[in-house]
Amino acid sequence: NAGVMQNPRHLVRRRGQEARLRCSPMKGHSHVYWYRQLPEEGLKFMVYLQKENIIDESGMPKERFSAEFPKEGPSILRIQQVVRGDSAAYFCASSPQGRETQYFGPGTRLLVL
Amino acid sequence: SQQGEEDPQALSIQEGENATMNCSYKTSINNLQWYRQNSGRGLVHLILIRSNEREKHSGRLRVTLDTSKKSSSLLITASRAADTASYFCATDDLLQGAQKLVFGQGTRLTINP
Numbered sequence: 009n010a011g012v013m014q015n016p017r018h019l020v021r022r023r024g025q026e027a028r029l030r031c032s033p034m035k036g037h038s039h040v041y042w043y044r045q046l047p048e049e050g051l052k053f054m055v056y057l058q059k060e061n062i063i064d065e066s067g068m069p070k071e072r073f074s075a076e077f078p079k080e081g082p083s084i085l086r087i088q089q090v091v092r093g094d095s096a097a098y099f100c101a102s103s104p105q106g107r108e109t110q111y112f113g114p115g116t117r118l119l120v121l
Numbered sequence: 122s123q124q125g126e127e128d129p130q131a132l133s134i135q136e137g138e139n140a141t142m143n144c145s146y147k148t149s150i151n152n153l154q155w156y157r158q159n160s161g162r163g164l165v166h167l168i169l170i171r172s173n174e175r176e177k178h179s180g181r182l183r184v185t186l187d188t189s190k191k192s193s194s195l196l197i198t199a200s201r202a203a204d205t206a207s208y209f210c211a212t213d214d215l216l217q218g219a220q221k222l223v224f225g226q227g228t229r230l231t232i233n234p
Contacts, residue, residue, distance in 0.1 A: 039220070041220070041221070041222075043222075043224075049226060049227075050209055050224035050225050050226045050227050051164070051209070051211075051222070051224040052224070053221040053222060053223065056220045056221060063220065064220060064221060066221075067221070099163060099164065101164075101222075109154065109166055109169055110166075110222060111166060112156070112163045112164040112165075112166070113163055114162060114163040115162075115163050117161075
């Protein structure tokens with residue numbers, strides 16, 4: 009049973025470009041969460057999605073960031089017009105239902121030059 | 122907003138010794154979880170303890186929870202070099218939505234051979 013998959017594992021972008029991060033949850037999991045980790049810090053919640061619905065996006069920056077979890081395919085975290093401050097590790101987690109253990113993917117490390 | 126805080130921030134011990142890490146949080150919770158993160162990698166779920174539980178064991182791990190003091194501890198017995206990692210506690214915030222995990226800053230544990 010494959011775990012949570014994220015790709016790419018590493019992503020380099022120049023300021024002003026777009027970054028697309030993908031997450032495939034564990035089989036049978038319909039709840040997806042995105043977190044961001046800055047160097048030497050803990051993870052910070054960004055957004056919680058179920059299939060085709062954004063449930064809680066209270067941790068998402070108001071501009072440039074968006075997330076989706078379509079009926080078919082992976083969840084996508086999209087960052088438009090990236091800035092250096094967006095450089096971080098972005099982790100996706102999934103769970104079979106809310107209030108259960110969240111299983112994390114390996115993360116995507118974004119570097120903005 | 123709630124934030125878990127781990128103590129100490131860094132811990133270095135000899136192989137074979139026991140390691141104890143503490144976590145404090147601020148608001149009511151459903152459960153508390155501990156995760157391990159090896160350098161540059163994703164998070165591995167270690168153990169979940171519910172708010173009505175006081176102690177839980179899993180192999181060499183022992184977790185306690187004191188909801189009156191809003192604190193938890195993680196004890197790793199007979200430490201091994203492979204236990205070297207950062208350890209994070211995470212709580213679900215009943216007030217803000219139980220689906221999001223709130224992480225502490227982590228304890229960086231180093232096991233010296």
